[in-house]
Amino acid sequence: VYKLIIDSSNVTLEGMGPGGMNMKRDDTLRGLYHSKLTREKFNELTELINYIDPMSLNSHYSVSGTDVPTGIIEIVFTDGTFKRIDDYGKVGTPGLIVLHKYLDKIRATATWIKTE
Numbered sequence: 001v002y003k004l005i006i007d008s009s010n011v012t013l014e015g016m017g018p019g020g021m022n023m024k025r026d027d028t029l030r031g032l033y034h035s036k037l038t039r040e041k042f043n044e045l046t047e048l049i050n051y052i053d054p055m056s057l058n059s060h061y062s063v064s065g066t067d068v069p070t071g072i073i074e075i076v077f078t079d080g081t082f083k084r085i086d087d088y089g090k091v092g093t094p095g096l097i098v099l100h101k102y103l104d105k106i107r108a109t110a111t112w113i114k115t116e
Contacts, residue, residue, distance in 0.1 A: 011035045013112055033112035052095030054083045061092025071100045
């Protein structure tokens with residue numbers, strides 16, 4: 001279980017340790033960590049978010065099954081507008097599926113430095 005906060009190229013991870021459907025059992029990240037995105041990765045993420053047009057999406061998606069992961073995406077745009085999408089199952093739309101995978105990949109591959 002984790003929370004990623006991405007602001008420009010700065011990434012903050014709040015790791016709560018093992019848990020969640022996509023986490024490894026030996027995941028020991030707990031607490032606050034910091035990493036950097038390359039300009040290229042940040043631009044890819046921005047383009048992906050712009051492409052899926054989050055303001056046009058529903059605020060809630062869910063599957064009919066149980067015991068599936070939930071992805072909560074909160075986006076604050078430069079003009080101050082805000083969008084939150086709760087996606088139970090992480091398969092709300094094809095674009096959201098790609099975004100969840102992209103964020104999970106950042107979580108799994110970044111070099112994290114503990115900040116606490």
